[in-house]
Amino acid sequence: MEECDRMSEDDFERHRPHLRAVAYRMLGSLTEADDAVQETWLRYQRTDTAAVENLAGWLTTVVSRVCLNLLRARATRAEEPLDDGDGVSLRLPDPIVSPLTGPDPEQEALLADSVGLALQVVLDTLSPAERLAFVLHDLFAVPFDEVAPLVERTPEAARQLASRARRRVHDAAPVPDADLARQRVAVDAFYAAARDGDFDALVSVLDPEVVLRADGGASRTRPTVLLRGARTVAGQAATAQRLSTYVRPALVNGAAGAVVVIAGRVFAVMAFTVTEGRIAAIDVLYDPARLDAIDPTAFAVADA
Numbered sequence: 001m002e003e004c005d006r007m008s009e010d011d012f013e014r015h016r017p018h019l020r021a022v023a024y025r026m027l028g029s030l031t032e033a034d035d036a037v038q039e040t041w042l043r044y045q046r047t048d049t050a051a052v053e054n055l056a057g058w059l060t061t062v063v064s065r066v067c068l069n070l071l072r073a074r075a076t077r078a079e080e081p082l083d084d085g086d087g088v089s090l091r092l093p094d095p096i097v098s099p100l101t102g103p104d105p106e107q108e109a110l111l112a113d114s115v116g117l118a119l120q121v122v123l124d125t126l127s128p129a130e131r132l133a134f135v136l137h138d139l140f141a142v143p144f145d146e147v148a149p150l151v152e153r154t155p156e157a158a159r160q161l162a163s164r165a166r167r168r169v170h171d172a173a174p175v176p177d178a179d180l181a182r183q184r185v186a187v188d189a190f191y192a193a194a195r196d197g198d199f200d201a202l203v204s205v206l207d208p209e210v211v212l213r214a215d216g217g218a219s220r221t222r223p224t225v226l227l228r229g230a231r232t233v234a235g236q237a238a239t240a241q242r243l244s245t246y247v248r249p250a251l252v253n254g255a256a257g258a259v260v261v262i263a264g265r266v267f268a269v270m271a272f273t274v275t276e277g278r279i280a281a282i283d284v285l286y287d288p289a290r291l292d293a294i295d296p297t298a299f300a301v302a303d304a
Contacts, residue, residue, distance in 0.1 A: 012044055015056055017109035019063045025135045026067035028124050030094030036066045060142065064132060064150055071128035092215040092285045093120040095269050096252040097259060099298045117172040117253040118281040119272040126165050134165035135156050174280035176255055177272050183256035183274040190225055190279060191247055194240035202234035207280040217287030248299035261296040
């Protein structure tokens with residue numbers, strides 16, 4: 001009996017990284033993703049899966065149902081992300097922050113589909129059904145025949161949900177440059193211009209339609225900010241200049257980014273979306289409640 005239990009647990013553990021990746025894309029929260037995976041494990045333990053031919057598919061279905069219920073509960077409790085009226089989320093998802101040496105194996109699994117933080121922001125603006133259809137089909141290649149029962153629609157209706165979500169993602173989430181070195185050039189140029197207080201240089205490295213989102217947390221003691229346009233964002237140069245001394249280069253959701261370390265604590269995480277050599281989006285998380293778990297010693301001091 002113990003051997004069967006051990007084999008059962010081993011079977012589940014092989015699929016845990018995939019399930020956590022699905023849950024993170026669905027929920028945008030690492031803590032909630034872990035809770036969803038744990039609930040999937042409990043349901044797995046209570047179910048006789050001996051006749052299940054595709055355990056990975058079965059587990060993906062279960063974790064998706066759990067996530068869908070969590071998303072619907074958010075809406076019921078009016079816990080949807082704040083919105084500026086244009087469908088842009090002002091509550092940032094949890095970033096996945098890694099040193100320049102690269103993510104650890106657990107982070108690698110979460111980043112396998114290379115979805116940047118800006119796209120994750122847009123996912124937070126979708127309805128629960130749209131999000132599930134898009135995440136499962138477009139990011140994890142789940143057929144619409146399997147998506148449909150989860151959203152209680154026909155396969156064609158599920159396809160339409162994903163298509164609608166895809167259009168919103170395409171319209172709102174810029175596609176980042178694939179070359180990480182090219183991303184880093186733009187980010188380094190941004191900080192160099194900020195250090196020098198060079199307004200024109202800042203404007204030149206920013207896309208004309210750049211968006212800056214800053215999330216200070218639920219307490220609102222640190223304001224949430226949404227800015228649009230190169231000149232408006234460059235106008236925050238004074239803030240960037242004050243922080244530039246404390247900037248440490250990092251990878252944020254696999255892309256060029258930075259952490260701001262002050263007095264031995266992570267004060268902020270900055271994610272950049274670089275498109276065609278210019279910064280198209282800057283997402284700043286400075287919510288202390290969500291930054292305490294990040295180890296500041298993992299990040300090298302930025303070059304002066």
